Amino acid sequence: MMIHTSKNLCKLPAGTVVKGKWHRHSYKIVKSLGQGANGVVYLAQGGTGLVALKISDNSSAIISEVNVLRRFSEVQGVALGPCLLDVDDWFHPYINRTVSFYVMEYIKGEDFLSFIHKKGKEWIAILMLQLLGDLEKLHAAGWVFGDLKPENLIVSGSVPRVRLVDVGGTTLRGRAIKEFTEFFDRGYWGMGSRKAEPSYDLFAVAMIMINACYPNRFEKKGNEKEQLRAAILSNSYLKKYEKVLLRAIEGQYDAADEMKKDLIQLIHQSSSRQGKRVENKQKHSRKKKRLLETAFLVIFVLFAYILYLYAQIL
Amino acid sequence: MRKGTLRQILLITDGCSNHGEDPIAMAALAKEQGITINVIGVLDQDIIDENGLREIEGIALSGGGVSQVVYAKQLSQTVQMVTRKAMTQTLQGVVNQELKQILGSHASFEDLPPEKRSEVMEVVEELGETVNLEVLILVDTSGSMKTKLPTVKEALFDLSLSLNARLGNNRFSIFVFPGKRGDADKVLDWTPKLEAISTVFPKLTSGGITPTGPAIREALHHFNKKRSLRSLLSDDDPYIEESM
Ligand SMILES: Nc1ncnc2c1ncn2[C@@H]1O[C@H](COP(=O)(O)OP(=O)(O)OP(=O)(O)O)[C@@H](O)[C@H]1O
Numbered sequence: 001m002m003i004h005t006s007k008n009l010c011k012l013p014a015g016t017v018v019k020g021k022w023h024r025h026s027y028k029i030v031k032s033l034g035q036g037a038n039g040v041v042y043l044a045q046g047g048t049g050l051v052a053l054k055i056s057d058n059s060s061a062i063i064s065e066v067n068v069l070r071r072f073s074e075v076q077g078v079a080l081g082p083c084l085l086d087v088d089d090w091f092h093p094y095i096n097r098t099v100s101f102y103v104m105e106y107i108k109g110e111d112f113l114s115f116i117h118k119k120g121k122e123w124i125a126i127l128m129l130q131l132l133g134d135l136e137k138l139h140a141a142g143w144v145f146g147d148l149k150p151e152n153l154i155v156s157g158s159v160p161r162v163r164l165v166d167v168g169g170t171t172l173r174g175r176a177i178k179e180f181t182e183f184f185d186r187g188y189w190g191m192g193s194r195k196a197e198p199s200y201d202l203f204a205v206a207m208i209m210i211n212a213c214y215p216n217r218f219e220k221k222g223n224e225k226e227q228l229r230a231a232i233l234s235n236s237y238l239k240k241y242e243k244v245l246l247r248a249i250e251g252q253y254d255a256a257d258e259m260k261k262d263l264i265q266l267i268h269q270s271s272s273r274q275g276k277r278v279e280n281k282q283k284h285s286r287k288k289k290r291l292l293e294t295a296f297l298v299i300f301v302l303f304a305y306i307l308y309l310y311a312q313i314l
Numbered sequence: 315m316r317k318g319t320l321r322q323i324l325l326i327t328d329g330c331s332n333h334g335e336d337p338i339a340m341a342a343l344a345k346e347q348g349i350t351i352n353v354i355g356v357l358d359q360d361i362i363d364e365n366g367l368r369e370i371e372g373i374a375l376s377g378g379g380v381s382q383v384v385y386a387k388q389l390s391q392t393v394q395m396v397t398r399k400a401m402t403q404t405l406q407g408v409v410n411q412e413l414k415q416i417l418g419s420h421a422s423f424e425d426l427p428p429e430k431r432s433e434v435m436e437v438v439e440e441l442g443e444t445v446n447l448e449v450l451i452l453v454d455t456s457g458s459m460k461t462k463l464p465t466v467k468e469a470l471f472d473l474s475l476s477l478n479a480r481l482g483n484n485r486f487s488i489f490v491f492p493g494k495r496g497d498a499d500k501v502l503d504w505t506p507k508l509e510a511i512s513t514v515f516p517k518l519t520s521g522g523i524t525p526t527g528p529a530i531r532e533a534l535h536h537f538n539k540k541r542s543l544r545s546l547l548s549d550d551d552p553y554i555e556e557s558m
Pocket residue numbers: 033034035036037038039040041052054082104105106107108111147151152154165166167168
């Protein structure tokens with residue numbers, strides 16, 4: 001954790017009512033959902049239901065995120081992030097200062113890593129396909145997500161669907177990435193620049209898959225490319241996706257769709273290989289069963305014959 | 315708005331000054347000359363000396379910049395974050411000035427309704443991406459800072475990685491203090507690339523005194539020297555020329 005020397009927003013207790021200075025909407029705090037470098041996100045009760053509310057004393061960071069969410073809502077047909085509902089200021093009674101907040105759709109669900117932990121590794125690649133689909137649309141709209149990491153992925157709905165939250169790192173294509181997290185940053189691993197381009201996000205997708213198999217993450221130790229390769233090869237799950245992971249790490253994918261296509265192919269390969277193995281096992285056991293049946297029959301006939309002979313002798 | 319150059323001093327230290335002018339006064343002097351001072355305090359363990367902490371915050375406050383205290387391990391992320399944050403802050407100050415001219419003396423970014431603020435923020439971000447930036451990095455090498463120098467070096471590499479992804483031009487220069495003879499030594503003159511630091515850092519020796527104030531004065535001098543030299547050499551913007 002970083003040590004904040006000054007600007008420390010104390011946590012709001014449940015029941016606190018946050019009332020906007022400009023638009024006069026009220027929100028009642030239910031609980032905290034998470035805290036990051038740029039503020040605190042709360043679950044709150046709004047006029048029309050549950051919402052997520054992000055508060056920060058850094059009003060430019062809030063406005064910058066609001067701008068991204070607003071632009072996202074202009075992209076037709078897909079929800080690239082949580083839907084933006086309100087932006088306002090509030091006089092924070094505990095620190096005696098006006099702070100900024102915005103209100104967005106509450107995405108109910110579980111964070112990516114706990115979901116995988118509960119439901120199993122086979123979900124990793126499936127959720128990544130969904131994510132790649134969303135990234136393709138986001139990139140096409142002229143953005144790069146930037147701070148892509150498991151904490152910013154929420155798996156939501158009865159039919160599991162991955163959703164992106166926290167647009168703090170979302171940057172216009174061609175500019176410098178606004179915010180990132182070392183483990184998922186290709187600059188940290190010496191694998192490329194911090195320019196916002198699709199391949200920047202695709203590197204992070206590969207690192208999310210690696211993180212899903214190495215929950216404790218790890219630090220760089222010189223010769224980073226070799227280190228990442230070794231991490232992939234020494235894990236049985238990641239090994240299946242070696243080809244696509246290495247390509248993403250080396251920045252060889254220019255578009256999310258390309259990576260998605262390759263990933264689909266590898267999923268089919270690995271599942272058909274698995275499928276074959278199951279079939280083999282079944283055939284095997286069927287054969288065994290038939291053998292057993294034959295042996296049983298032979299013994300039975302033999303036994304009947306012996307009985308017959310015995311009866312004859314008597 | 316004319317595209318100018320932002321000037322910053324980034325001070326990396328782990329404690330309190332004990333020699334020469336008051337660094338807080340020197341920071342105020344820098345601010346008057348349009349140079350922002352950011353300070354990063356590097357910790358070993360949990361403990362930080364109260365006086366050191368107060369000085370770190372004081373320098374940034376009076377230098378119009380941003381301060382942050384971190385463990386050595388988080389230095390890379392912090393250096394780039396602090397630099398970017400200070401850029402936004404400075405640019406917002408500039409924009410605020412313009413707003414005051416347009417809207418009257420009371421208007422500032424925070425007083426605008428959120429919708430207007432959105433538009434202003436887009437301008438600030440655009441400027442932050444394209445403005446030219448000069449960062450003079452001032453590294454404390456006294457006492458216990460010595461052991462943290464490899465981490466500092468890595469953090470500076472990382473900083474150039476972040477800043478060089480921008481569309482605007484960057485220039486970096488590095489000073490360390492205390493100097494061999496004077497208060498501070500220049501170890502790297504203005505350059506767009508920080509890669510050269512790998513050769514200068516291993517040669518550093520550490521001294522006992524911590525002349526933070528005089529070192530800031532030296533740094534300001536370096537900013538000014540360059541400007542007067544350039545105005546002697548040519549009339550047009552030397553920036554554009556050199557970055558071509
Ligand atoms: N719309 C939402 N619905 C549900 N949960 C959310 C929502 N937005 C954020 N969260 C939760 O709150 C946490 C913190 O929010 P967020 O990441 O936006 O804060 P931050 O200050 O930007 O953090 P970071 O330092 O990771 O950038 C997230 O990890 C997520 O779990």
